[in-house]
Amino acid sequence: FTDLLKREADEFAQTLCGHRVSLYINSGMGFDSDIAEQQHIEGIGLYRTEYLFMMRQRFPSESEQQSFYQQVLADFEGKPVVMRTLDVGGDKQLPYFPIVEENPFLGWRGIRLTLDHPEIFLVQVRAMIKANLMTNNLHIMLPMICDVGEVDEANRLINQAFNEVRIEVLEADPNAKLIKPKVGIMIEVPSMLFQLDKLKGKVDFCSIGTNDLTQYLLAVDRNNDKVASLYDSYHPTVLAAIKRIADMTKDAGIPCSVCGELAGDPGGAMLLTGMGFTQLSMNTQNVLRVKWVLKKAQLECLEQLVEDVLHCNRPDQVKFRVNRTILNIG
Numbered sequence: 656f657t658d659l660l661k662r663e664a665d666e667f668a669q670t671l672c673g674h675r676v677s678l679y680i681n682s683g684m685g686f687d688s689d690i691a692e693q694q695h696i697e698g699i700g701l702y703r704t705e706y707l708f709m710m711r712q713r714f715p716s717e718s719e720q721q722s723f724y725q726q727v728l729a730d731f732e733g734k735p736v737v738m739r740t741l742d743v744g745g746d747k748q749l750p751y752f753p754i755v756e757e758n759p760f761l762g763w764r765g766i767r768l769t770l771d772h773p774e775i776f777l778v779q780v781r782a783m784i785k786a787n788l789m790t791n792n793l794h795i796m797l798p799m800i801c802d803v804g805e806v807d808e809a810n811r812l813i814n815q816a817f818n819e820v821r822i823e824v825l826e827a828d829p830n831a832k833l834i835k836p837k838v839g840i841m842i843e844v845p846s847m848l849f850q851l852d853k854l855k856g857k858v859d860f861c862s863i864g865t866n867d868l869t870q871y872l873l874a875v876d877r878n879n880d881k882v883a884s885l886y887d888s889y890h891p892t893v894l895a896a897i898k899r900i901a902d903m904t905k906d907a908g909i910p911c912s913v914c915g916e917l918a919g920d921p922g923g924a925m926l927l928t929g930m931g932f933t934q935l936s937m938n939t940q941n942v943l944r945v946k947w948v949l950k951k952a953q954l955e956c957l958e959q960l961v962e963d964v965l966h967c968n969r970p971d972q973v974k975f976r977v978n979r980t981i982l983n984i985g
């Protein structure tokens with residue numbers, strides 16, 4: 656079986672009928688850029704910058720961040736790298752910036768924290784923009800966006816950071832060319848489902864965080880063992896929400912990918928492909944499995960599967976249909 660999977664490495668992902676799906680990896684600290692090259696990975700779909708912050712005893716300086724990001728961007732030169740701005744709070748704590756709350760997942764997390772501390776956000780974005788000077792493959796992604804006002808505020812700060820860096824860079828080299836990176840958001844808070852039409856002209860792309868979207872849609876803490884059986888991205892309601900996002904972002908002309916765990920699950924990747932997504936981002940170890948199932952399936956069969964599962968009432972009914980399809984194609 657491992658040999659079979661290895662053979663998938665040499666090819667880009669596509670369905671049996673030749674429908675291409677671009678696969679990206681999720682990363683945060685170390686990654687093996689050779690593996691990424693061998694497996695025909697098309698870039699980094701989610702780079703979790705918080706690990707860099709979690710490993711320090713203080714906030715990393717602008718130049719520390721710059722050299723770190725520069726390395727990541729250089730390792731993937733020629734391919735897009737989606738760097739997410741600091742997403743701490745919730746279950747991710749910084750030892751030097753403790754946050755004590757009764758409901759951390761509903762509290763001071765992600766963009767909420769960095770918009771309240773623009774100095775942290777500006778330093779990070781300036782570091783990213785400087786790191787991008789040579790390679791030009793940076794995309795900036797904003798976590799935990801729950802309203803369009805946050806997008807406006809973050810865009811304002813990103814423009815400020817870009818203008819500051821531009822002045823600095825042009826002073827050093829008047830011929831330097833500085834290109835503004837694309838800016839996108841994570842769709843992981845259910846309120847965004849009802850504001851997708853308002854994103855037009857404000858974001859260049861978006862990416863669905865199915866881990867948090869599942870937790871918030873079903874009101875189930877993703878780390879609480881007592882309710883673990885209720886936490887399920889195969890819940891028909893979660894799938895209906897994701898399908899709605901696929902359709903609405905398509906109508907709005909905003910490219911939308913998926914970077915939550917569902918994208919790296921073979922059955923999940925089948926459903927997402929059937930919904931119309933053509934960009935999936937996952938942990939490196941899932942890439943070959945996903946390629947393998949996609950290669951066995953006709954797009955039409957996956958679209959039919961989505962039709963079927965959206966009529967289900969429970970996650971186990973969805974899983975039954977997904978597994979039956981896997982068995983049929985395998």
Ligand code: PEP
Nearest residue numbers: 843864865866867914915
């Ligand atoms: C998600 O929420 O699905 C996601 C990709 O982000 P994280 O798991 O880092 O919250």
Ligand code: MG
Nearest residue numbers: 843864866867
């Ligand atoms: Mg998330």
